[in-house]
Each structure stands twice: as C-alpha cells, then as structure tokens.
Amino acid sequence: MPGPAASVSLGRLCAGADGPPVWYDTAQNALLAVDPVLGAALPLFGRDNDAELMARLAGELPGADVRRALAEIRRARADEGLFALAGPPAALADLDALVRDAQTKLSHLVLGLSERCNLRCLYCPQDHEAGNVMSEATARQAWAFFASHSVGASRRTVSFHGGEPLLHFPVVEAVARTARAAPGGRQVRLCLDTNATLLDEAKVRVIAELGLELQVSLDGPAHLHDRWRRDARGGPTHASVMAGLRRLLAVDPGAARRLRFVATVGPPFAFAEVAAWFDDFPLYRELGIGITPVVRLNTANLAGTRAAQRCEPRALPLLWLAGRNEARGQYAAAMAAGRRRDLPRALADLWDDGLVRWHHRRRGPEPGPGFPTGSCRPGLRRLFVAPDGTLRPCERVGPGQAIGDLDQGIDPSALRRLHEDLLAALGDRCRTCWARRLCRACFTALVATGGAAESCRAAQAQAADLLDLQVSLQQHHPDALAFVAGSRLE
Numbered sequence: 001m002p003g004p005a006a007s008v009s010l011g012r013l014c015a016g017a018d019g020p021p022v023w024y025d026t027a028q029n030a031l032l033a034v035d036p037v038l039g040a041a042l043p044l045f046g047r048d049n050d051a052e053l054m055a056r057l058a059g060e061l062p063g064a065d066v067r068r069a070l071a072e073i074r075r076a077r078a079d080e081g082l083f084a085l086a087g088p089p090a091a092l093a094d095l096d097a098l099v100r101d102a103q104t105k106l107s108h109l110v111l112g113l114s115e116r117c118n119l120r121c122l123y124c125p126q127d128h129e130a131g132n133v134m135s136e137a138t139a140r141q142a143w144a145f146f147a148s149h150s151v152g153a154s155r156r157t158v159s160f161h162g163g164e165p166l167l168h169f170p171v172v173e174a175v176a177r178t179a180r181a182a183p184g185g186r187q188v189r190l191c192l193d194t195n196a197t198l199l200d201e202a203k204v205r206v207i208a209e210l211g212l213e214l215q216v217s218l219d220g221p222a223h224l225h226d227r228w229r230r231d232a233r234g235g236p237t238h239a240s241v242m243a244g245l246r247r248l249l250a251v252d253p254g255a256a257r258r259l260r261f262v263a264t265v266g267p268p269f270a271f272a273e274v275a276a277w278f279d280d281f282p283l284y285r286e287l288g289i290g291i292t293p294v295v296r297l298n299t300a301n302l303a304g305t306r307a308a309q310r311c312e313p314r315a316l317p318l319l320w321l322a323g324r325n326e327a328r329g330q331y332a333a334a335m336a337a338g339r340r341r342d343l344p345r346a347l348a349d350l351w352d353d354g355l356v357r358w359h360h361r362r363r364g365p366e367p368g369p370g371f372p373t374g375s376c377r378p379g380l381r382r383l384f385v386a387p388d389g390t391l392r393p394c395e396r397v398g399p400g401q402a403i404g405d406l407d408q409g410i411d412p413s414a415l416r417r418l419h420e421d422l423l424a425a426l427g428d429r430c431r432t433c434w435a436r437r438l439c440r441a442c443f444t445a446l447v448a449t450g451g452a453a454e455s456c457r458a459a460q461a462q463a464a465d466l467l468d469l470q471v472s473l474q475q476h477h478p479d480a481l482a483f484v485a486g487s488r489l490e
C-alpha cells in the first residue's frame, strides 16, 4: 500500500450535476462523468493513504466498492494520463524568444500621458494632481519605437491613457496624425481611454477626422454612476459624460461604431441593472442610433480608496455576491429557456466568454514546464510607456517594474527579473493547483505583496464558477451551448 502522497488528484468535483458526479480533470483538461464511488474517492485520493481514505468513506460506502474505485483511479492514471497529483513545474518563459519577439511583434502600445484627471472618482487609485506629463517629444519617440518594433505584428493598436488623456489632447493629436501618415497607419487602431467629460466641438472634429476609437468610462444610469464618479468639487458627472457623447455623435454619428464603454460596478454591485440600462442605451434611443453598445462590466477594486471608507468592509463581499448571483441567475434562466439572445449583451458577455474559452481550450496533457495558462507574460505584445519614457509591461504595474526606456529599449535583465519575481510569488503552488489550466490570474496582482494568495483564490473561484455552469448546461440544456461552435477566441 502506498504511503501518504503530498497532494490530491488534481481536479474538482463540479456542482450542479444532478446525474452522475462530474469530475474536472486537470491533467487532461476534461470533464468526466464518474460513478458515485469514484466521485467520493477522487477528492481524497493522494491526500490520505488507502487505509485512511477507506476509513473516511467507511460510513458512506461499501469497502469493496472503494477498493475497486482506488484500483480504477490507479489504472486510469497509468493508462490514460488521468488523475495526476501534480502538473509540470512553473518555469521561466523562453526569455530570449520573448526579447526577440519584442523587436518585431509588439502589437499594443499604451501611452500613459499622465495621472492627472479632471474628475475625482471615489474608487480611483490614482493621484490626480502630482506626477509627470508626457511631452510631445516623448510621445512621438514612443510611437517611433512602436512603429519599428511592430513590423511583424498582424494588428496594431495605440491606446492613450491617463488619468484623463483629453487633458493632453495636443499630444494625442500629434501622435495620431503621425501614426495615420505612417506606412500602414490607416490600419492602426487609435484608442482613447476617456471619461468623455472634456469632449468639446474642436476635439470631436479631430476625433472624427482621425477615426479615433473611444473607450468611455460610464458606470450605468445616473443614480449608480454618480454615487462614485465625482468631479473635483464632489459633484455628479453623469450629465457631463452624456453631454460629451452627445457633442461627439452630433458631429460624428459614425462614432457610435467606434465607441465602447467600461462600467466599473461598485456597491451596490447592480450588474444586471447596469447591463440592462446599456442594452436600451437612452442616448442612442434619443438619437435614433440602432446599435447596441459594447460594454465591459468590471468590479470596482475599492481597496485603499476613498470609496472603501464609505462602505462596511464586511458587507462588501456579500453585496458583491448578491449582485453577481442576481446576474448569474438571469443568465442561467435565459440559457435554460433558449433566450440567450434576449439577454443584455454585457450580462451575456460575463459568462459567454468563459464558455467560449472552455470550448477552445487546449485538450489533453500539458506540454511541459511553463507558466500557468492565465498569468500574462510581461514583455509580450503589450508595452506601456510612462510619461518619463520608461517602459513597463502594462499600465497596471508601477515604476518598480520598469523593463527599460525609450532610449535603450527593452532591457532583457529587467525582463528576467520580472519573470523571476512572478515565479517567486507563485512558489510551487501552481504545480498542485487544480485550476492551473483555467487560470486567469493577472501578473500584477500575483506579484503584489501578499497578492498571490488573494488572486489565486479569485482565479480558482472564477474557474469553479465556469465549470459548474458548463456542467449544468451540458447536462440540462445542451442546446444552449450551441453558440460556442461558431465562436472565435479574441
């Protein structure tokens, strides 16, 4: 009899299965219907030695059945590569290849023009007064760097970030004109990440002429938006956002096709209400624009912000869960009734995306040592340029994680250090994590002090939610999953 193993079979018994239990098997990245004895034994297998495992199940199941299940688990492990106790170790990415790719395959340049903003949203982590502002010369240099390092990219995007980039519109315009005039520049996506309150007639004409896309922060109807999104005097901002959008659409009605929205959903976490409001977007209705806006719903991160001081911290997770469950209930009910198309688009996206990713997942055994699936790889494709010209892997990381500057380019040793930091933050935990092949944890959250445990919990909860939904639909409403067959991964 084998002694106690260090770990348990990697996988998870899925909830929501009314028929035979369903086991998510990490080693094969597959869902397996198993008989009830296997379903009881698998979550314990490996943690307990056989005698202990049998003792734990003794009151529930006949010993002969459990012995048969243990033999079956061992056979399936040896013959079919199922029920492994650990995955391959996390390993440094191929940094040489990463550095090589960064010479030609950057596809997304994010220009951090400054942290300054005309608003004072209560959940905003940025310091709106201090900090550098990117000069026009630096912004042009950043574009030139990107242009020469993206010749092998199939699509190219330049995003203008702040703070509020409309405070620095001459810089935006200078880069946008230069990009448009460059070879292939008509195809470059130029995106402004804006609160839209500063859209005046002069700016919207330039935006129309250069075909800029806008990603507008708008948190839903006024009573939800104005709770957290305030101006410098603490006043509401919803009306200013709508006025800015009205000015844009009056000059450039076609801009509706280049507009996307990001709704940061804070307490009371009314995801369903926000999604429904956008689906019948009052401004488009008023202007006779017959399209449904594209909206991403994010959860507000209140940690350390002024918004947190106005909330009862212990109530927040419960409030979030209630709001999320309300939206998930609507999603599940619509899927069950074959009415997915009637769902507000932003609400459907919250779960559709996971089901699509599941459909396109890599099946079968893992190829070998590497990074867990979800954590993005610093230095790959995306490049953030800070106002002083230093380079970072993305806009979420701070100055301590710079990977070079515009004069010297990407510094391979800094890139290596970042990857080493990620490995150190993760330790050996990914090897024995059941969610390793579904993980969407973010690099920045993982390396933040104390961040790994918290973001791993969130990534595992997200993976569990996806699997439970997939299993429940598979068993009860398989037709509802037909939409994934024609889908593509973004």
Ligand code: SF4
Residues within 6 Å of the ligand: 117, 118, 119, 120, 121, 123, 124, 125, 126, 162, 163, 164, 195, 217, 229
């Ligand atoms: S608009 Fe954006 S940058 Fe400005 S205060 Fe609000 S969240 Fe912060």
Ligand code: SF4
Residues within 6 Å of the ligand: 372, 374, 375, 426, 429, 430, 433, 434, 435, 436, 437, 439, 440, 441, 446, 455, 456, 457, 459, 460
């Ligand atoms: S959830 Fe955490 S431990 Fe699990 S694979 Fe993702 S990063 Fe690794």
